[in-house]
Amino acid sequence: MSENKEKKLGFGSQLIIENPVFGLYLGICSTLAISTNINNAIGMGIAVTIVLILSNILVSSVRNITPDDIHIPVYIVIIATLVTIVEMTMQAFTPDLYGALGEFIALIVVNCIILGRAEAYASLNPVGASAKDGLMMGISYTVSLFVMSLIRQILGTGVLSLSNPLTGAEIFAVRLIPESFVLSFMTTQTGAFLTFAVLAAACAAYKNKVTADDKGGK
Template sequence: MNRMQNFKNGLIKDNPVFGLYLGLCSTLAITTSINNAIGMGVAVICVLILSNVIISAIRKIVPDDIRIPVYIVIIATLVKIIQMLIKAYTPALDTSLGVFIPLIVVNCIILGRAEAFASKHGVLDSALDGLGMGLGYLLAVLAMSFIRQILATGVLSMTNPFDESQVLFAITLIPESFTINLFSTPVGAFVTFACLAAALGAYKIHSEKKAAAQEAEKAAAAKAAAAAKAAPAGKGA
C-alpha cells in the first residue's frame, strides 16, 4: 500500500471512529459543540503524529518485552505537554473538555497506531499515518458535533478558543421550538454515532461491490480478448 492510499484510508475507509470504532468514549462525551470537537481533534492529531514519529524512530532499539510501557510513557508525556498548553492558552476549552484531555493517554487510537503501524514502519510513513488517522478523528467528531449542536440548540455557533467572549459566528438554523434536547444527552450521542457509522458502512459496502464489479468486467474483457486472439490461430491450424 502506498503512502497516499494509507493516508486516505484513515479519513474514510478505516476512519478510527466510524470505521474502526476506536476512541468512542471521548467522541460520545465531547461532541456537544464545534469548539469541543476542534479542540479535542487538534490535540489528538498532535499526539498521534508526534507519538508515531518518536516510536518509529526508536522502534529498533526498544526491546519487545517492554515496548508497550515505553509507548505509554511517550504518549503520556506528549499528552501532558498538550494539556499544559491548553490550560495556558485556552482555559475555557480546558474546562469544557475536562478529564477527556488526559484520557487521550489511554485512547485506543493512539496506542493502536503505535503498535500496529509506527512500530513497523519508517518515520515519514508513520507521520502520514498519524496525520491521516488524526484528521479522520477530527472529521468524525466535527460531523457529530455539527449534527448534535444544530438539533439540540438550533444554532450553529463557534467562539474564539483563545477568547471565549468573542463569538466567531452564530447562525440560527432551526427555531427553538423545534429543537430536540435529546441530542444534547448521551442518548443523542449514541443515536448520532449509530446513524453516521451505518452511513459509512453502507458507503463501504457500495464501494466494495463497485470495485468487485469493475474487477469482474476487466477479467471478462481480458478473457474475451484472449479468446479472440486465439481464434484465428485455431482456424489456421
C-alpha cells in the same frame, strides 16, 4: 494489498473507509462524550492530532532500540508525556477549551486510536511515513468528531456557533432552528449514541458498496 487499495481510492473515500471512529470503532468514548458542539470537536481533534503525529514520530524513531516485551510501557510513557504536555499547554493558553474538554484531555492517553496506531503502524514503519499516518488519522478523527458535533449541536440547540479558543470570544452564532423546535435530547448521551449509530451505519454501507464495486470490477 492495502497499499494498492489506498492508491486506488481517493482521499475522501479513504477517510470514510479507514475512518478510525466510524470504520474501526476506535476512540468512541471521547467521541460520544465531547461531540456536543463544534468548538469542542475542533479543539479535541487538534489535540488528538498533535499527540498522534508526535507519538507516531517518537514511537517510530525508538522502534529499533525497543525490545518487544517492553514496547507497551515505552509507548505509554511517550504518549502520557505528550498528552500531559498538551494538557498543560491547553490549560495555560486555551483555558475555556480546557474547561469544556475537562478530563477528556487526560484521557487521550488511553485513546485507542493513538496506542492503536503506535502499535499497528508506527512501530513497523519509518519516521516519515508514521508522521503522515498520524496526520491522516488525526484528520479522520477530527472530521468524524466535527460531523457528529455539527449534527448534535444543530439539532440539539438549534444554534451553530464558534468561538475563539484563545480568548473565548464568540466568532459567530447563527440560529438555524427556532428554539421551540430543537431536540434537546440530542445534546445528551442518547443523542450521542443515535448520531453515532446513524453515521457508523452510513459508513458501513459506503464500505460495502465500494467493496462490492471492487469485486465487480475484477
